[in-house]
Amino acid sequence: MEWISKSNILIVGLGLMGGSYARGLKRLGFHVSAIDTDAASIEYALSEHIIDRGFTQVDEETVRQADAIIFALYPGVFLQWIREYQHLFKPGLRMTDVTGVKRCVVYDVQAALRPDVEFIAAHPMAGREVYGVQNSDDRIFRDANYIVVPTGKNTAGAIGWCAGLGKLLGFRHIAVLSPEEHDDMIGFVSQLTHCIAVSLMTCSDNTHLAEYTGDSFRDLTRIARINETMWCELFLRNREPLLRQMDGFLRELTAFREMLAAGDAEGMKEKMRLSTQRRAMFDKK
Amino acid sequence: MEWISKSNILIVGLGLMGGSYARGLKRLGFHVSAIDTDAASIEYALSEHIIDRGFTQVDEETVRQADAIIFALYPGVFLQWIREYQHLFKPGLRMTDVTGVKRCVVYDVQAALRPDVEFIAAHPMAGREVYGVQNSDDRIFRDANYIVVPTGKNTAGAIGWCAGLGKLLGFRHIAVLSPEEHDDMIGFVSQLTHCIAVSLMTCSDNTHLAEYTGDSFRDLTRIARINETMWCELFLRNREPLLRQMDGFLRELTAFREMLAAGDAEGMKEKMRLSTQRRAMFDKK
Numbered sequence: 141m142e143w144i145s146k147s148n149i150l151i152v153g154l155g156l157m158g159g160s161y162a163r164g165l166k167r168l169g170f171h172v173s174a175i176d177t178d179a180a181s182i183e184y185a186l187s188e189h190i191i192d193r194g195f196t197q198v199d200e201e202t203v204r205q206a207d208a209i210i211f212a213l214y215p216g217v218f219l220q221w222i223r224e225y226q227h228l229f230k231p232g233l234r235m236t237d238v239t240g241v242k243r244c245v246v247y248d249v250q251a252a253l254r255p256d257v258e259f260i261a262a263h264p265m266a267g268r269e270v271y272g273v274q275n276s277d278d279r280i281f282r283d284a285n286y287i288v289v290p291t292g293k294n295t296a297g298a299i300g301w302c303a304g305l306g307k308l309l310g311f312r313h314i315a316v317l318s319p320e321e322h323d324d325m326i327g328f329v330s331q332l333t334h335c336i337a338v339s340l341m342t343c344s345d346n347t348h349l350a351e352y353t354g355d356s357f358r359d360l361t362r363i364a365r366i367n368e369t370m371w372c373e374l375f376l377r378n379r380e381p382l383l384r385q386m387d388g389f390l391r392e393l394t395a396f397r398e399m400l401a402a403g404d405a406e407g408m409k410e411k412m413r414l415s416t417q418r419r420a421m422f423d424k425k
Numbered sequence: 426m427e428w429i430s431k432s433n434i435l436i437v438g439l440g441l442m443g444g445s446y447a448r449g450l451k452r453l454g455f456h457v458s459a460i461d462t463d464a465a466s467i468e469y470a471l472s473e474h475i476i477d478r479g480f481t482q483v484d485e486e487t488v489r490q491a492d493a494i495i496f497a498l499y500p501g502v503f504l505q506w507i508r509e510y511q512h513l514f515k516p517g518l519r520m521t522d523v524t525g526v527k528r529c530v531v532y533d534v535q536a537a538l539r540p541d542v543e544f545i546a547a548h549p550m551a552g553r554e555v556y557g558v559q560n561s562d563d564r565i566f567r568d569a570n571y572i573v574v575p576t577g578k579n580t581a582g583a584i585g586w587c588a589g590l591g592k593l594l595g596f597r598h599i600a601v602l603s604p605e606e607h608d609d610m611i612g613f614v615s616q617l618t619h620c621i622a623v624s625l626m627t628c629s630d631n632t633h634l635a636e637y638t639g640d641s642f643r644d645l646t647r648i649a650r651i652n653e654t655m656w657c658e659l660f661l662r663n664r665e666p667l668l669r670q671m672d673g674f675l676r677e678l679t680a681f682r683e684m685l686a687a688g689d690a691e692g693m694k695e696k697m698r699l700s701t702q703r704r705a706m707f708d709k710k
Contacts, residue, residue: 265639285637313636325634329642335681336621336645341700343677349614350707351598352570354550357614359644360621364704368697372690379685386682390675392628396620397671400664405657412653415626419649422635 143304145169150206152221154181154194156268157238158212159276162190164309167278173202181273190273203228211237214370215245215377219252226254233257236302238264240326242289242319244377250293260298261289263322264311265330271367278309286311289322327381332389334371335382337364428589430454435491437506439466439479441553442523443497444561447475449594452563458487466558475558488513496522499655500530500662504537511539518542521587523549525611527574527604529662535578545583546574548607549596550615556652563594571596574607612666617674619656620667622649 149165151158154176162185166172173193176182182194195202203209203225211218218237235257239245246261253259266284268275286306290299299316306314317325341364375382399407434450436443439461447470451457458478461467467479480487488494488510496503503522520542524530531546538544551569553560571591575584584601591599602610626649660667684692 265637267639267641284639287637315636325637328629328631329634329638333625333641333645335678335685336625337641338696338700339674339678339681340618340621341703342696343673344613345703346613347703347706349610351600352550352572352610353614353707354552354569356552356618356622356648358707359647360618361704361707362644363641364700365708366697366701368694368701371697372693375685375693376688376690379688383682383686386678386685388628389624390678390682393620393624393671393675396624397668397675400620400660400671401668403661403664405661408657408660409653411623411627412651412656415623415649416651416653418626418630418632419646421632422638422643422646423650 142301143308146171147207148173148205150175150202150209151191151212152176152209153212153214154178154185154191154273155212156271156273156276157264157266158210159185159190159273160266160278160280161210161212161238161264161309162273163276164278164281166190166192168308173199173206175199175202176273185273190276198225200228204230206230206233209233209235211235211239213237213239214373215239215241216373218245219248222249222259223252226252226257229254229257231256234298234301235259236262236305238262240267240330240374241378242322246289246291246319250291258295258298260294260302261291261319262302262306263287263289263326264306264309266311267330281310281312283312285313285315287322288314288316289319290316291319323378324381324385327378327385331375331378331382332385334363334366335375335386336389337361338366340364427586428593431456432492433458433490435460435487435494436476436497437461437494438497438499439463439470439476439558440497441556441558441561442549442551443495444470444475444558445551445563445565446495446497446523446549446594447558448561449563449566451475451477453593458484458491460484460487461558470558475561483510485510485513489515491515491518494518494520496520496524498522498524499658500524500526501658503530504533507534507544508537511537511542514539514542516541519583519586520544521547521590523547525552525615525659526663527607531574531576531604535576543580543583545579545587546576546604547587547591548572548574548611549591549594551596552615566595566597568597570598570600572607573599573601574604575601576604608663609666609670612663612670616660616663616667617670619648619651620660620671621674622646623651625649 149170151174154174172191174191185191266280288302434455436459439459457476459476470476551565573587
């Protein structure tokens with residue numbers, strides 16, 4: 141199937157991201173069903189017309205009718221769900237996901253799948269520091285990146301289909317990376333930054349300083365409000381790349397500390413010039 | 426003098442902060458003169474009516490007529506300026522500054538001053554990642570904190586006068602801290618965060634990742650575009666408090682790294698819960 145409105149989309153896991161996909165797809169004219177074990181999430185989504193139909197348990201008929209499935213689950217439960225219900229899948233079914241780590245998920249899922257259906261991984265980099273379908277909003281895609289993460293098992297058709305979903309949902313930028321490239325990149329731009337933000341909040345009791353904080357401190361720690369269950373799982377499932385990124389950062393900050401301790405003004409200025417120059421390139425993109 | 430409009434304000438150093446003060450004070454009806462060695466800055470400020478009069482060298486008559494002086498200079502040149510020109514000061518003159526570090530400046534300045542004039546330190550925490558009078562804008566004060574930093578030598582009258590300036594300029598929050606409290610606080614909320622942002626940009630060549638960065642990375646590194654001359658001086662002049670803060674942060678991030686390496690999910694979650702709880706308190710203020 142291509143992305144034809146009126147086709148049946150099933151979203152498994154109706155949190156911030158599943159809910160935001162649902163809003164966007166329903167607005168585009170798709171028929172959107174959702175499964176989530178949390179009754180309050182399903183009730184909210186139905187009452188707000190975010191979805192057409194919702195279930196707190198797997199409804200076999202809905203799985204059978206699905207033309208596409210979007211998995212917005214924690215990585216740990218995702219593979220199990222597929223193993224349990226793939227006998228219901230329509231032949232030719234295409235599936236994608238929103239998981240923040242790829243290497244540990246995509247190969248196992250593809251190995252477990254029936255040969256007549258296809259899973260193509262994607263990562264919508266549009267997380268927020270709030271959670272749940274109650275905070276879902278498809279406008280969060282507008283300034284965000286969407287990464288298609290194919291393996292050698294994926295067809296060109298499925299890659300195009302998955303990129304098309306990102307375009308339909310209004311993502312600013314669509315990219316394609318391998319699972320390995322994706323996980324290294326995400327270890328740096330997302331996971332390392334969350335580790336830094338958390339450590340900045342926990343390294344001393346700074347709550348009495350709240351009234352003195354300006355934009356810079358607030359910007360650096362905005363992501364320190366963190367869903368510990370989800371992020372802990374993401375960190376552990378991307379352990380090696382993240383450890384490598386943390387070590388690189390720790391070495392660099394320690395080197396800067398040594399320059400300060402030694403009064404090496406020129407060394408510090410050199411780092412600041414490099415930092416300024418690199419950061420300026422980010423603002424151009 | 427109190428903050429009476431029509432009185433003569435002299436601003437020494439017309440960059441981002443001096444220019445923003447000038448705009449705010451002129452709008453309030455003060456007569457604003459400025460001295461800056463950079464002719465382009467003075468010309469720009471005159472042509473944009475940011476100041477009433479401007480000079481690229483010290484104009485003795487203007488210094489004599491000043492009812493108040495605001496120093497918006499790098500810490501290193503500030504004391505020298507006072508030593509050279511204080512014979513011109515009107516008796517009873519009140520002076521303040523915008524310097525980002527206090528311990529290394531305020532005691533020396535106060536010790537060098539004539540007994541019939543008073544210097545009361547202040548720190549408007551409204552820096553931006555842009556510089557120069559061309560970027561000045563007194564709206565940057567609206568969401569910012571203003572800290573009055575008195576010593577035992579300051580009179581209650583001068584403390585109130587300095588706080589009044591912050592109120593007039595429209596700062597969101599006015600606080601009073603000792604130089605020691607101020608420098609410890611600023612080492613944590615401002616200087617440490619800048620060191621982190623710089624190290625995040627310099628620890629690896631990440632420019633090819635620009636297209637993948639989401640809000641969190643951009644937020645964490647916005648301040649990595651940094652005026653190396655100013656910040657290097659601020660870091661070196663606040664070396665001990667900043668080293669202490671860097672060490673505390675490095676220890677904490679290393680501890681988090683060890684938890685990840687050991688697969689200690691509960692330890693990481695505990696840190697994330699503490700971080701979330703503390704950061705939530707920041708959003709209330």
